[in-house]
Amino acid sequence: MRLVVDKAPFSPWESVARYEREVVTPSFPGKVGAAATFVGTMRDFNEGDEVRGMTLEHYPGMTERELQRILDEAGGRWTLLDVLLHHRVGELSPQEPIVLVAVWSAHRKEAFEACRHIMEALKSRAPFWKKEQLDGGHHRWVEKNSDGY
Amino acid sequence: MIGCSDAVRKPLFEGNSMTVKVKFFASLKEQMGCDGATVEIGEVATAADVWLQASGGKALPPNVLVAVNMEYTDQNQTVTNGDEVAFFPPVTGG
Numbered sequence: 001m002r003l004v005v006d007k008a009p010f011s012p013w014e015s016v017a018r019y020e021r022e023v024v025t026p027s028f029p030g031k032v033g034a035a036a037t038f039v040g041t042m043r044d045f046n047e048g049d050e051v052r053g054m055t056l057e058h059y060p061g062m063t064e065r066e067l068q069r070i071l072d073e074a075g076g077r078w079t080l081l082d083v084l085l086h087h088r089v090g091e092l093s094p095q096e097p098i099v100l101v102a103v104w105s106a107h108r109k110e111a112f113e114a115c116r117h118i119m120e121a122l123k124s125r126a127p128f129w130k131k132e133q134l135d136g137g138h139h140r141w142v143e144k145n146s147d148g149y
Numbered sequence: 150m151i152g153c154s155d156a157v158r159k160p161l162f163e164g165n166s167m168t169v170k171v172k173f174f175a176s177l178k179e180q181m182g183c184d185g186a187t188v189e190i191g192e193v194a195t196a197a198d199v200w201l202q203a204s205g206g207k208a209l210p211p212n213v214l215v216a217v218n219m220e221y222t223d224q225n226q227t228v229t230n231g232d233e234v235a236f237f238p239p240v241t242g243g
Contacts, residue, residue: 059235141176142241
């Protein structure tokens with residue numbers, strides 16, 4: 001299991017491939033039957049406005065604790081082989097990945113359901129906040145997340 | 150608006166007091182004008198009491214979330230000396 005909260009831009013697809021190659025496959029040779037991945041990316045529009053950039057604020061310490069708790073809950077509810085979760089903070093530009101959730105399991109049901117659950121729990125519980133930069137130097141805090149279900 | 154330079158406040162009450170660390174995040178941080186304060190308060194206090202002390206008596210906005218020592222809770226939770234009490238708007242990560 002790996003949990004990353006970091007300011008640096010990252011490539012989720014390279015992260016998944018590397019983590020599977022270096023950690024998951026060597027740990028569970030022949031046992032992996034499913035991998036489900038979610039990647040969230042920054043849009044250049046929201047609520048009818050063009051969005052030029054975004055600042056992702058977080059609560060250091062509590063963010064990691066809450067994410068760890070979400071992963072532990074998923075591990076207790078589904079039989080999982082491994083999970084990789086990566087979330088950006090700081091300054092972002094449109095098209096940059098914000099979040100990656102990757103789940104490995106023996107069967108697809110567990111991978112699909114756990115990946116969805118982790119992502120929705122993160123959206124509703126992990127203390128991150130988005131501030132959008134709009135045209136003309138205006139800023140706007142995102143007030144709530146859209147419903148994922 | 151609360152200035153961060155005005156971080157340490159005097160206790161509301163005479164008698165025994167305790168110190169708690171207050172944190173504000175995101176839009177609430179901007180509204181309050183600082184990211185937190187060290188608050189001295191009577192030794193029997195809830196998170197709501199800490200809010201009142203730190204905000205200078207403002208009403209707690211209805212959608213504000215409360216965490217004590219980085220655990221979600223509600224405004225009625227009793228706080229103890231040295232606790233970290235955080236107030237923030239609904240989360241919007243992911």
